Amino acid sequence: MMDLVLELWVSGLVEASKLNWMFGAGEPWKPGQKLRLLFAGYNGTRNTGSDVRVEEMLRQVRQVLGPENVELTVMTQNFDFTRGYFGDARQVKLPDVFPPFLFREVPRHHGVVACEGSMFKSKFANALTTMMIGSLGIAAARNGLSVGYGAEAGAMDRMLEAMVRRFCQHSLVITRNEESRERLHQLNVPTELGTDTAWTFVPQAPEWGRQALEAAGWDGRKPVLALCPIHPFLWPVKASVGKYLAAKVSKRYAGSQYRTIYFFRSGPQVDAAFENYIGAIARAARGFAERTGAFPICVAMERLDRFACRKLAERLGGAPVFTSEAQTMYELVSILRQATWLVSSRYHAIVTSMPGLVASAGITMDERIRNLLHERGHERLLMEVDDTELEWKLGEALELLRTDADAIRDGIGRAVARNLQTMARMGVYFEEEVQRRFPEFPVRQGRACWEDYLPPLSPDLQRLLAAHGA
Helix, strand or coil: CHHHHHHHHHHHHHHHHHHHHHCCCCCCCCCCCCEEEEEECCCCCCEHHHHHHHHHHHHHHHHHHCHHHEEEEEEECCHHHHCCCCCCCEEEECCCCCHHHHHHHHHHCCEEEECCCCCECCCCEHHHHHHHHHHHHHHHHCCCEEEEEEECECCCCHHHHHHHHHHCCCCEEEECCHHHHHHHHCCCCCEEECCCCHHHCCCCCHHHHHHHHHHCCCCCCCCEEEEECCCCCCCCEEECHHHHHHHHHHCCCHHHEEECCEECCCCHHHHHHHHHHHHHHHHHHHHHHHHHCCEEEEEECEHHHHHHHHHHHHHCCCCCEEECCCCCHHHHHHHHCCCCEEEECCHHHHHHHHHHCCEEEEEECCHHHHHHHHHHCCHHHEEECCCCCHHHHHHHHHHHHHHCHHHHHHHHHHHHHHHHHHHHHHHHHHHHHHHHHCCCCCCCCCCCCHHHHCCCCCHHHHHHHHHHCC
């Protein structure tokens, strides 16, 4: 019920924003002004993937439009967790009850760039998708820039579908796969095909990751097996005032409370499914480590993953645990890229490790990892979180990572090169959309190389492109 309240509330505010604009409230962008853009996303929770994506969006937008021409703002849920991130972008606090914030903050900007990868889905939280739709819808209602960048679309509740159809028809959504593009076409949303934006991310130097591993007990010689588990059965998160009040009074729902009015799924079935998942990973990884002499580590890409990582580490005899709470995104990705092999249920653990040519397999709860491994041509390295044969299939995948490592890394290198080129094309689409909305905005003149539409590339990525690029 509370999700429906949020959806109706945001819908009303989008309509009110349109009326305000029609009656002269607010001022459009004028030549000579900096273009003020609000980046709407799920930042400030120490979700490494979300933070990396936005870091690279900001770097790309500065590169494409010119840092002297833009003024960028990023939403965050916790300033402490995003301190030192996002360059010179201003950060604003996104409250848990967000509709009044959107109504107030979006009109202060000339446009919105929606950042969340799982932008149009009911899989994780209807409230998050509602926030994305509201941000884009209010910007479009005021005739501002309204762009979803590197988005995915999947199954949504009917009310959310109706909101997307009504409020995003004047936005541009650049999707990160063809499946999402087709889904949005069904809802009459303009789209272009793009990719994720984490491909260009520059972590701490390799020496930092090696030193962190050595401090955790690695001898510098053994192959490193990195494991990135999650708790995949907690979702979707639902808003509930009733549970919130009950948790306040009796602590009845305190164990499943995400924060304030938002609650995870819980109960015996959730616990049993998680036990099957984490047990299968532990048994397969332990057997593989014993056969190969690998040094296993657990990496929590989001603060929520600490529980899964600690449970898995216990079953691996006390494997080291690295968390996004203790390490910054720059440090955590540096550690990941020192791995020989990676098994992950986190999409961005795979994406951010690929420029380091780490041989990786995925255990997926939705279409993100599935689409990525299909693109790589590595379907045999893909498993499902609820597969009753997960232990056996993971054992087979780990052996493939070991025996076919060279071919797998070659496929990974070619996939990174393709995605860099696609990401550059996203920069072109973004520039064109800015020019369509604001014809007098200064854009680059003359011929440009495709790499000019990317953030500055690290030496490692330049070498990868030389070896695997077209």
